[in-house]
Amino acid sequence: MFQLSIVKDTVAVHPSQFGLPPQQAVTNELNKKYANRVLHDVGLCICVFDLSEVSEGRVRYGDGCLWYKVVFRMVVFRPFPSEVILARVKSSDEDGIRLSVGFFDDIYVPLVYLPEPTAFDSKERAHFWLPGSESTSAHELLDSPLTDRMYIDAGDVVRVRVESDDFHDDEPGPPKAHEGVQQVQENRRPPYTITCSMAEQGLGPTSWWQNAGVETMEEG
Amino acid sequence: MEVLNQRSALLSNYEVLSLLKELESDHLAKTKTAHRIKKEEEAAGLPPKHQAPPDDVCENLRTVEVEAIQYLSADYQPTGSQSEEGIAQLTRTLGQWDLTKAEKLQIVNLAPTEPVELYVIVEELEDRFGDKMDDILNAVKSSLKEPPPTVNGTTEGQPTEETMQVETTTYTEYTEEYTEQWDYDANEVVFDDTGEGAGIEGDLDVDDD
DSSP states (O other): OEEEEEEEEEEEEOGGGTTSOHHHHHHHHHHHHHTTOEETTTEEEEEEEEEEEEOOOEEOTTSOOEEEEEEEEEEEEOOOTTOEEEEEEEEEETTEEEEEOSSOOOEEEEGGGSOSSEEEETTTTEEEEOTTOOOOSHHHHHTSOGGGOEEEOTTOEEEEEEEEEEEOOOOOOSOOEETTEEOOOOOOOOSEEEEEEOOSTTOEEGGGGTTOOHHHHHHO | OEEEEEEEEEEOHHHHHHHHHHHHHHHHHHHHHHHHHHHHHHHTTOOOOOOOOSSOOOHHHHHHHHHHHHHHTSTTSGGGGOOHHHHHHHHHHHTTSOOOHHHHHHHHHHOOOSHHHHHHHSTTHHHHHTTTHHHHHHHHHHHSSSOOOSTTSOOSSOOOOGGGTOOOOOOOGGGHHHHTTOOOOHHHHOOOHHHHHHHHHHHHHHHHO
């Protein structure tokens, strides 16, 4: 789920940081710039791994900073498609389940990737799975006895497979004034979202599979 | 900014966790020293020299660092019972079977000890490794220091103190390609979380005076 990306950039080191060893100062600047940010089509940056190449620092006309050209490696969070990861359920709604890994929580499991047949229990605000049930409509499922239902509750640890990831780079366009009234900005999409699946044997809350034998797997 | 290589290598969770813990302990050590120096100066009656903290704490880095450490060392992750030697040995053992790189990485990250877990990770497990499945699971089990507590379903063995686990660090094959830049020292991993808050609070008090 983590990878190393090689990035090239130019950073300025402020004179107040001249007391530090240069590699430390450069690393600090890079961490300040990248840590916990999403880089388009790369992933969520965690921190600098190491510096591969650093040019000599140069002073430009106009400021007292030392400018370095740096090639460095960075630890990036980007689970690859088909990777299996562990996450916690953050919340559920009619459209699916939202997961979190603590430092990143734009992970979604849409309805189509939930195990069949599932239904959303609006009282519990959670999806449940009815293993072995023939019923297909939500009404029939909601009539099932509570004891048969296997709920996916908030806070559960789930094993999911990464299906796809999307990057959105929403630029804040020029302010659109419509008849003199400033438009309310439509809600912005998160810059990086991961879509995961639970619709497979062995996926879903880890507690479901703790003592499951191989027999069930073979029919699946 | 230019991305030269989007994915030059894959990292295992254990590697990332060690890196972050090292960063964290470095950071704690620095704040402690800065705090001590400040106190000494004040005790000596020197005028408070204006000195920015050695590296002004980058909020983003601290946030992601703390949250990622939390996630990676959570009790449902196998990292608690993993060790560098164990992982190195595991990757060597896995080398004999025809597993893809991604499958090996996931076996290291998730440390499957039950067939169900292995089925999810390895595609067409039956056809490819029908009879060798138990060998793989045993290899994983032997790479873990202690049976992982509860989550993976193995109930024998009780959770033991995790601080005891990393005692010696010798560089091993698995991490070899990274070690030249990354001096991982097992002793630095141990950090004291409560120290930081106390330190900062003390700091503020001093400032108020």
